[in-house]
Amino acid sequence: MTDKKKKLLLVDGSSVAFRSFFGLPNLDGFRNKNGLHTNALYAFNNILERIFQTEEPTHLLVAFDSGKTTFRNALYGDYKGGRASMPSELSEQWPYFGVLVHAFGGKTYELVNYEADDIIGTYSRMADQAGYDVVIISGDKDMIQLTTDNIRVDITVKGVSELKSYTPDVIRGEYGIEPRQIIDMKGLMGDSSDNYPGVTKVGEKTALKLLTEYGSIENLYEHIDELKKSKMKENLINDKENAFMSKTLATIDLDSPVTLKLDELAVEGKQIDKLTDFYREMDFNGFLDKLGVASEDRSESFEDIHFEVLTEIRPEHFTDRMALYVEMLEDNYHDGKILAVSWGTDEKIYTASLETVLASVAFEEWAENVGAHKIVYDGKRTMVMLHYAGIALAGIDFDILLASYILNAKDNSKDLAQVAQEYGYNDVSFDEAIYGKGAKTAVPEDAILHDHLARKVKAIQALFAQLNAELESNVQKDLYYEMELPLSFVLAHMEIQGIKVEPQRLLTMKEEFAGRLLEIEKTIYAEAGEEFNINSPKQLGVILFEKMGLPAIKKTKTGYSTAVDVLEKLQAQAPIVEHILNYRQLAKLQSTYVEGLLKFIKPETGKIHTRYQQTLTQTGRLSSVDPNLQNIPIRMEEGRKIRQAFVPQQAGWKLFASDYSQIELRVLAHISGDEHLREAFLEGQDIHTSTAMRVFGIEKPEDVTANLRRQAKAVNFGVVYGISDYGLSQNLNITRKAAQEFIDRYFDKYPGVKQFMEDIVKEAKETGYVETLFHRRRYLPDIHNRNFNLRSFAERTAINSPIQGTAADIIKVAMVRMDKVLKEKGLQANMLLQVHDELIFECPEEEIPVLEKLVPEIMEHAVDLAVPLKVDSNSGDSWYDAK
């Protein structure tokens, strides 16, 4: 029986720490709860993890440089001179690298007067002689001088994400010299980062040529007379001293006075407790979860939680004010499976299986009782889930997720533990730790599941008061209680209601499109002279710009751009271009809308049930997913026909749609108070025509040509987006200079708008955030960024968000009121969809006249602005016809 061969892993801690820091430059993304930067520690952990797995070392030493000066400074005062000092963001992490290594069961070492290189060199030689395999990890290429048949050196490339292995053979192959000659090479070349000189004008190539011929610096200088007269020879002679000194500096000491014995470097194995403590301190939750034992281990550190698993639910299990949590793993709650339910107060928490809940009258009575107050996490989700279980949840008083989103739209994590942690509550696990992720997702045994749910309920209880108080201090209680929370109930109803879609209409289109696609495909292949994947921008680029020689107008990160604006410019040059544009358009309709929507029609009801994301956008808008019903085609007639498939749920009913006209510009007129913009709306003028008249100095509206109106419209859009000359020039296909002139003229004519833009950016810089009319906040951390791009982006965002956000607020108010009025009036009409500035209803034909009055009434008076709001309405037998 033979022992496994011993393997020593030597890590240049200082150099790998530096590489870790600069390889993961996302400083803001990696900070723990105390504000400590953790990016380098995170990357360092990754590299340790990886080399442990791939190398399986029996021994480990991580060496660090010690202090500023070493014996090399005695030799050459400027050694490593001129180096920028360590950034504070890295130095604050420095003390923790050792802690991490020790938690991994490894030793660290540093030695006064010596560099990490020398420690590593010394141990590598000791181990080599003792018959170990040795692997060295460093970011410093000088280290490859240490390679032997038993010593491999891995150098980090691209941060720390990749390692390049050096062995004597690799060095011979790459440089044509032996490892021991590396120091001669460095001696001749010098090293700019370590700041030693070498020989003037001698770089890697020359050095290698000389070494292949003469073998070493010593031998070279012995034969220096044999060299032909040249500038290089002169330099060699002049810099002889430097050459020898540099060689010495490059030479790693193999006999430094280290004190640890090889045996003492044996790996002790991961110290799970230390590692857990470390990860917890750094907030490395992903690593905690990966520890495997972590969830158990973590829950040991949790405070004990007392809860009761009920098998029979009775009225005494409920009191007035309780937290409620319903668990489901699927994102899409329209067809997921409830795993279990938990509810409780500060004193008492219960959990129960779905079966138990369904078998109980008491639960349903409590859940449906508006007077029984509930605090939840993601109320809309909870309502829809329970709806499918036959329970009409009512009485939601507070929604933790919704509140955290209002307090900071960045807090839109699905995970309760994430939100809890941000508010300093840590007694609850991340879902990933309990259920795993990806293919490994699994439901744990009941004991763990119920414990997890009980902790969630406890967290919900614990967070309520704090979040509520923060809403209060931000003056956001109205926004929350009057708008967002009631809206979440309205949205739940809309999602449950769904919209009916005729599969037959889509299937007919599918067949037609398939035929036409095939035809266009054939034409394109013929014109290209070969078959290729038209859907691949890469392959298409090769055909258009290489094979056919069309001019490449724009490039992307990965190659030629083949986007519409590019293709449109090439249209005249080759007929294939137009065919590609047609193909693209049809392929998009086919895959995303025809086939895509068909997949979402519920067979039982013939309806599509989207989900609105109420806690996602940074501006306060909703978004729609699975499927997205907010981007159904309308601009092109071809695509618009998709809307013919969207119909009322029963015969004799109609679809009814109302949309705000120019709501964002009206909002701008209000919040900027600009006199001329306000006047235009008050007088009911066509806003783009009015802008054209002012900006282009035209007297009469009838003199504004279609083209001038188009340009004015682009300027108006630009204003809302936080205009820039470049953006406008791109949009209008004009020069930057011309675009700038438009902007100057606009600001000249609308000074209130200009003032607003300046003021709002100033406000953002002072407070760090901007607000809508209803106090919805958007924080702009980049507003002070030194990076021009990031700062400019933040400035444009400061302008756009209050406008887009106020418009979003307004339609939300309208939705809440609309829902209420429909109920009060006992109408059968259902609100089905929201598309940012538009609401879509279905109703019996006879209710159409009612809606025609009622909906614009509510929408136009959702808020009182300095300009009127205007709403246009239409109805028809399909969404297509409600135009």
Place this chain on the structure above:
DNA sequence: AATATCACG
């Protein structure tokens, strides 16, 4: 998992 493209307001 990232990138390019394109659908909407």
Place this chain on the structure above:
DNA sequence: ACGTACGTGATATTG
């Protein structure tokens, strides 16, 4: 000089 319009989601390809 810097390099861009604001806000989203779905699909297909490719590394």
